[in-house]
Amino acid sequence: MREVAVIAYAQTPMTRDAGAQNEVELIMQVVHQALDEVKLNQTDIDFTCSGSCDYLQGVTFAFVDGLNAVSSVPPINESHVEMDAAWALYESWLKIQMEEADVALVYGFGKSSPGELRSIMTLQLDPYYLAPLWPDSVSLAALQAKAMIDNKMITEESMAKVVKRSRKNAKSNPNSQLSGDFSIGDLLSEPIFVSPLRKHDCSPITDGASAIILATKEKALSLCRNPAFITSIDHRVETAQFGYRNLTSSPSIQKSSEVINLSDYSIDAAELHAPFSHQELLLIKELQLNEEVSINKSGGVLAGNIMMSAGLDRIGSMFNLIKSGKVRTGLAHATSGPCLQQNMLIIMESKNE
Amino acid sequence: MSELAAVVGMGQTKHSSKNGEVSIAGLVRESAEKALLDAELEWEDIDAVILGKAPDMFEGVMMPELYLTDALVANNKPILRVHTAGSVGGSTGIVAASYIQSGMFERVLVSTFEKQSESNAMWALSTTVPYAPLINAGAGGYFTPYMREYKRRFNVPEHIGRIVAVKDRLNALKNPYAHLHIPDINLEMVEKSPMLWDPLTFLESCPSSDGACSLVISSERSVTDNQLPAWIHSTSMRSEPTMYAGRDAVNPQAGSECAKDVYKKAGIKDPIKEIDCAEIYVPFSWYEPMWLENLLLADIGQGWLMTEKGHTSLEGKFPVNMSGGVLSSNPIGASGLLRFGEAAQQVRNKAGEYQVQGAKLALGHAFGGGAQFFAMWIVGANKP
């Protein structure tokens, strides 16, 4: 296996409504910023891969326009996943493994402000039995939270603690959308949104884009002072039959943990893609992270949730921690689908002595 | 060095304008089961699933890999969804190959589909946003100006498009899975069919199909002799913007550079001589000669002569679209993988009635967007 590292990461400020800025303008910012960070040009990139979703903005082939943000004349070796860009990173990682590329550019973008995100997400469900009833993403997550509360795995207070920490951590993230100091009491006095969830238990609607550059060890060490090496990576999915799932556990996380030998690592920090506060608690339990592991230093997606790059942002946020020397071994997680149906785990490490 | 990968199984549905017998899952599943059967493998032999299809709006199912995980027996396995517009079937095949070539997986299933009857796919392509007049009439309206320009630029006779339309439909008669079976197809019938976008008639255009195509791709060490492997000699993808100053949409640079790359990686110096046959993405008749040139299989301005002389027919010197091609079946998301898979079937000597005798090396090709995304692979009966 070739050693591959994240060497650059850029993210737009996460905002409720990017307004005048279209997708191309958002992507252009982050692609240029990431390339500049390691003094590369598009011509130095061997493979480019992106993640996006047409339904967010209601236009087919959103990614085709997105390509206008990248210099693609002369033509480039490029691909796209209609998924979170974390999976675009996975595809790029395979390209590097097969020696088709040494340096890869990955970007994800999403403007959730133009549409009705909660209802749009319903279209991820089985189109015969479930989608025609229009259960929305918040309601489904609420069912999971309620099941966890019923099982005494969490309480409304423990959920509020997650939010409190997220908002606090987000204060040191210049791109965050929501941050600040809140007391558990303040949070619990907020009205219920979809019971048992309050609005702050749900990640916000966010517009933005992000980009990451991956490189082989040799290139990484020549371009970046402290690259974050991807030691292990795996992703798995679970059944689509919502009523068949036990929402209080995650077999796909358990399987991926095994595959990446998670228990062999001493994890300092984790960036978890938990669009709802209770999901962070479920992930911590399924990943068996102890209290010494620092969780979502970036604030996580509760502080800003760029659909289609929120997973990639977890990898980017972990890169930031490793690059700055604050973390030696970290875990990044990305998810897709209702109630954590699909998950990716990545172990990222510093090789600096 | 990348690991060697081979296609060891192919499955497809009978393509039709509406497959009302199955759900979306049922459609994809049928092709996947057939691919496994062809590979003599079981579901548990598959390590990962790669799904490809065109826009989610065709079926109104967002990120359908999430819903299809049970049908593709992907639970607790990795699944990934590729979408690169019309070239997606080809790109998905290439991504699937990279799972093996990276050395990370032993056997993967790649499934692609479109169930166009669920919506009206042509108009799903023509959605527009406010402030822009809706002028463009689907893919045909977009591409016909470039076909006209090809014809004009090289003074190509009128009947070339019709020759392609007839040739591909005659080939389709030998393919039980093809959507269009028109037994009495002839030049006059094509000429007299309704004009859609001048000069393109109805019979010079692809149909809109429900259909699915799956392949099983295996690592070298997992291949067994009875699987008749089609060894993947090379893959390549190239993209360029839809529009930019100086772009030639008739002979896009991304296509020719992709071709150069895929030949170079396969060690092919003289493609027209070394390659035995090709499955090329030809949704509109004129694109056969245009792509022959773009693929460096003919000199610029000479592609139509190959078509006119019958070189691209099943019995010709360089058969193209032996299966009937996109002109005979077009489940958009699967169309590219059908090209890639049909190329593999030829070198596996499994193409049935449309087998090119002794085919050892074949090209699979797909394109998408405004003829700006290209995916290609070269497969061979022998190891590279």
Place this chain on the structure above:
Amino acid sequence: MSDKEILKADFELGFTYTRSTGPVIGHFLTELQKCKIYGIKGSDGKVIVPPAEYDPVTGETLKEFIEVSDIGKVKTWVWVNQPLEKHPIQAPFAWALIQLEGADTNFLHAVKVKKEKIMKNNMKVKASWALPPKGNITDIKYFEPI
């Protein structure tokens, strides 16, 4: 140019899709027209409702239909105070995972009650049918406590 000067316009994107059902979903919807609910037997013997086409564990094609009751128990529920435009009930209501009598899995549907306080885990609910049924999952309008 300030954000206010930027041109904005609303538009609607939509299609009415025609979904062919295949044999399993088709059977379920056909029986719904008779106000009957069918599940299917999974590889482990569990009765899955609504009937899955493929077993979630082994992946095998499932075929053995089993009729279940239109009465069941609420296993988990949540309360929606402000229904969205597309929700099946346009007044505060509950989403619930309901285990129907004879089924081993949960069925997601809406439960109509006046107040959140009425909702309890394990409460018995019964399907309320849209008449005449049309062969759609929405033939079950919602569930109501009994």
Place this chain on the structure above:
Amino acid sequence: MSEEKILEFEAPIYFKYSYTAGKTTTSFLNSIKKGKLVGQKCPKCRGVYVPPRGSCPKDGVATEEEIELPDIGTVESFTINYLPIPGGAVDPPYVSANIILDGADLAFMHIVDGIDHSEVRVGMRVKAHWKPKNEWKASLENIAYFQPIDEPDLPLNHLSDEKNA
């Protein structure tokens, strides 16, 4: 009670979206509301784009320099459409053409009319036929169509030579 076997059902899926034109498109649309066609020039390749999109797709850089273009151009390629499109701007048959304005480096699709369809040629010189001023809004639809002008066709090879260069 019906005994009909269900083979299919209808699933309506409709969403409302708010579309934001963005800075560049707003500026273009505001100009066209006044009857002006304003494009943008790429700072790198100097390519002129109309309608502008705020970036040069070739170089992946932002474009800001604005340049007003005449409403006269050349037909680069075209087709005659016979298929009606739901919600389409015009009824078939109509000619849709890729028209490259004088001074621009990229064509855009619009309608050519005011001439027998069989007479439309690549290289033909055309001018915008604007709708009456009181119908103008923020849309390219202000131009009803492009019509031929009394100027010799641009040499046919000129266009393709330029492209093949």
